[in-house]
Amino acid sequence: MVVVMKAEATEEDIQRVAEKVRDAGGEAFVSRGKYQTIIGLVGDTTRFTSLPLQLMPGVENVMRIGKPYKMVARGLHPAPTTIKVGTAAVGRDSFALIAGPCAVESEEQAMAAASAAKAAGASILRGGAYKPRTSPYSFQGLGERGLEILAECRAETGLPIVTEVVDASHVEHVAAVADCLQVGTRNMQNFELLKEVGQTHKPTMLKRGMAATIEEWLMAAEYVAQRGNQEIILCERGIRTFEPATRNTLDLSGMIVAQQETHLPVIVDPSHATGRKELVAPMARAALAAGADAVMIDVHPNPEDALCDGPQALTPDEVAVVGAELAALARALGRRMA
């Protein structure tokens, strides 16, 4: 960290800061300029960040210089990690398609979507049994029955399952069925849920909060990692901006920054980011071209009848086209579709 002193700070003010840092076990280097003095803090910054140095007399500003995340950071772990999800894998050496229904609505609908996903080349099946919905009057998911249907879909197609968990108390029974747990955008800073998920050994897909900075997203991942679970897949799904034409704004450059900062795989959900089916295919291609490790796409046998997010769902025919396009594009980019 760096402490910038006010122009009018006294020598005593400067010494007081330096002592406080030394008391906390750090070193303080003082650079005296003509107009302003800067104090460089060196040592274990975790200790200093809890000191409210900006309240000390003569201090103008305190700036953090290191990264607050450790376990998920590239620093100690330069090579990218590949996460195994059942028989499939997500990582930087292949490109994966994850597809399936937004919500499991019935056995028939889920099976049709799952078959479509497999036919399109997906290696992982998505599907929500517990649905966090903005309105209490909207369809809330089938719950336990939804999990059973997903297990049937897996048995039928052979695809491992990623499904959302919405409360710490659900983790155990969802983990009993799922191959990969999903923590949704609205729960990215539900720290009790993160801690619970961190105590399982299940791969976990952590969606970016729609108003979370990349740093906050990685700190949420750090909560999971710190409890012992480093099997984390990060998923960019659009951030909230002033633009109303799309549901959210897909932050592809943020996805790349996340890949640079962490060794974990980073994937993209163009369906939830845009909320519009005609944008799913081009944004999935864009995600692949930008280097995403996977894309996750909503499929529904009959979007007109969907109970959740119908406007963004692709039909089986449409997802088949997208799957073929992505496979061809991956080849052209020197990657292999998993």
Place this chain on the structure above:
Amino acid sequence: MVVVMKAEATEEDIQRVAEKVRDAGGEAFVSRGKYQTIIGLVGDTTRFTSLPLQLMPGVENVMRIGKPYKMVARGLHPAPTTIKVGTAAVGRDSFALIAGPCAVESEEQAMAAASAAKAAGASILRGGAYKPRTSPYSFQGLGERGLEILAECRAETGLPIVTEVVDASHVEHVAAVADCLQVGTRNMQNFELLKEVGQTHKPTMLKRGMAATIEEWLMAAEYVAQRGNQEIILCERGIRTFEPATRNTLDLSGMIVAQQETHLPVIVDPSHATGRKELVAPMARAALAAGADAVMIDVHPNPEDALCDGPQALTPDEVAVVGAELAALARALGRRMA
């Protein structure tokens, strides 16, 4: 709802939409213009919103016209509601000061902050025992012991307590001590927590999510109300914007809009919104002048040693000044400080 048809929509397209609406138990009024046809949907809109009409052939756009919230809305409940919190009350006929430590750090610190709050004219004590922190390496609160200390502070000062609950499984034991439960900004759409809180009969302070629209905030309140708990206080605490000079941007006009839309009290937290102690007093005055039902302010006996959010905490002397200023301003505005 209104369905806007494309210029090239056929008569068949129009009839198909009208039938779908009638099948769902609604009425459809067709307005044929020279360039464009508009279909007005009348009836129980909850049924229509789940129909993905925008996917039907010939449809250009679907616009919702009613409000999605019911129980918290002004419509059925025109008079403003006053919520009792222990011996205190929050509502439009008085102005309340809520104050106390951001986090309970020790018996001594909490008691000093509580006494300062009381001396400043506060009628409710705030204090966090469970703290949702961005970093897993930051102080996470004293938990159970924090609740005990808060109970001691109440015994000593006579002030009722508002304290945060961060997980559905904690609701019961936090509610056993608290006079008012707080759901924090990061949990505003933790729907399992909202449902659980909705099953208690405890007053609940629902902070606005930092990236939540007013409508989403009221829908979160609707989750609580729908489960049977209408004792809800809404708290505006700043929204996320591009401006880095303050932690968030306090949306005072949003606070007023919330007051217009709902019968529930709406209060303001200038401490967490700005993150800077010198902005707390002027923004508290502004909140009162704009019509807020209460303000909630962080107090710490020694902000330089605070384990959480020190830069925004007022000292006992400072909060005493703010309390006196607010009481005088309330009188000038024809309101009474509770």
Place this chain on the structure above:
Amino acid sequence: MVVVMKAEATEEDIQRVAEKVRDAGGEAFVSRGKYQTIIGLVGDTTRFTSLPLQLMPGVENVMRIGKPYKMVARGLHPAPTTIKVGTAAVGRDSFALIAGPCAVESEEQAMAAASAAKAAGASILRGGAYKPRTSPYSFQGLGERGLEILAECRAETGLPIVTEVVDASHVEHVAAVADCLQVGTRNMQNFELLKEVGQTHKPTMLKRGMAATIEEWLMAAEYVAQRGNQEIILCERGIRTFEPATRNTLDLSGMIVAQQETHLPVIVDPSHATGRKELVAPMARAALAAGADAVMIDVHPNPEDALCDGPQALTPDEVAVVGAELAALARALGRRMA
């Protein structure tokens, strides 16, 4: 437009709205529901939008249903337009690379950047002679001398030039040299500049304002078109969001929406959007994969010495690699790099 009446609106309120619309030459269709009445307005909506109907008694809400842009819209002009810029072209049937220095700093620097652009496969040369800079203490561009240097670069490389114009009074002399005028993000709603540019017959590249909605961007283009100049290229260059890791957030899905809404070409500037050189290549690929009609990239012979935006500039070697990658990717996507 649709006028939604309040539940308590009287028959008289309804008639008053209907008459006001008829007075303005429109038709009003009234749909009476059990709870709410909706009035559909049909006719020339330009007339109605200026009526402040929402102030009339009994009116709850007024919603616009048509698009406010006409000349740049797809409606009357379904086929995409290709814009000729000197010997080059920008449109949906090919993919163009535009490259060059952010600012012209000297003859030597500009020529080196221009040669690098050409060698990388660029068909158009970018370069700023007049630079709008946030700080008055930053390099403001070479002005007239910069234009002369650009003309020399064109003579040498054969590449047509796009360069920024920053004031209505400059349009004539910049247009005397430039093959394409650029209106920058900070001037997107400098309407006097737009009107002046609209009176030339020069192709014009209109960058999206960093806080402009897609609709506002197209309305800015409408200003140019309405004055007689329909030779407009739209350029997405990142929008302002809360995320600090990149300078702005490149809105690729917004680029696609703009392509759907207008017949004009839409291109992408990954250099200014991200502000970080390591993000330029992947975001350029993503733009191409999403369907952009061109990308525009900053080049500098020696970024460490750049007077403007050095951190985002590619070296000649780097842009050569990017050019080759884009050409290969374009082929794989069935497009031809111009």
Place this chain on the structure above:
Amino acid sequence: MVVVMKAEATEEDIQRVAEKVRDAGGEAFVSRGKYQTIIGLVGDTTRFTSLPLQLMPGVENVMRIGKPYKMVARGLHPAPTTIKVGTAAVGRDSFALIAGPCAVESEEQAMAAASAAKAAGASILRGGAYKPRTSPYSFQGLGERGLEILAECRAETGLPIVTEVVDASHVEHVAAVADCLQVGTRNMQNFELLKEVGQTHKPTMLKRGMAATIEEWLMAAEYVAQRGNQEIILCERGIRTFEPATRNTLDLSGMIVAQQETHLPVIVDPSHATGRKELVAPMARAALAAGADAVMIDVHPNPEDALCDGPQALTPDEVAVVGAELAALARALGRRMA
């Protein structure tokens, strides 16, 4: 500035940075820590900011520590400045009401609005002759004739006039009539206009760009000041956020930060910020309570017939009530309404 070196930076990398700084006339202080080395840069930071140090080998990050604005900053000018506008004044020792029509539409309308403004206690008359409108199909203002009408209003009421100038070439003739020039939100970074206004000796009201940070706003003021005109009034008018319930989000805490950073007066426009007339009075009160130096309010004799921004205009009766409320509130706060 502070340069943070990468953990793996070599001694040579460190020396290269230090030399580059010394070559530019500065001093470099090196703090070597166990994990990371920090280089403090001292001297004229204007010189260093143009150096792209972050591109040098071994550099992780470069952080600016000083403020980029000089002439408008508090540093050299600790006492607040009061700006005279004709017979009126705007500054921290009084509170001013500025009122009048959004746009001058006719002699009759403008005169009625001006009289209402005066009767309500306004000391300055606002009114637009040149209107920057999002749509080319909207009313664009009366231009020259509008200025004449404003001059007549001044003759009649005695109130000095603030009116917008939208292009550098208009400055001279608008300044011939106006007592105070206004630069609007869309032109905040129209640097040619700022430079031109900076060469007049007219007081200038500089509205904050709707997506401008406070720092960018002050840098725009610096452009005006640097050309010799320090008679600047800053006006906060709402920033663009994700919240659709209000036109923009009034950033009152940003207003206070601007007052802390600069010696110039800072005022608030609640009419344009909210776009809704029922929010104007409470937000004007809030602005006063937060310490704004003035508020600026739209008035129209008949808002239902307004050609511009009718939904936010107060009637003469309404503005009279607001004026009286503000005068009483100012007294209660120990301020005098000018």
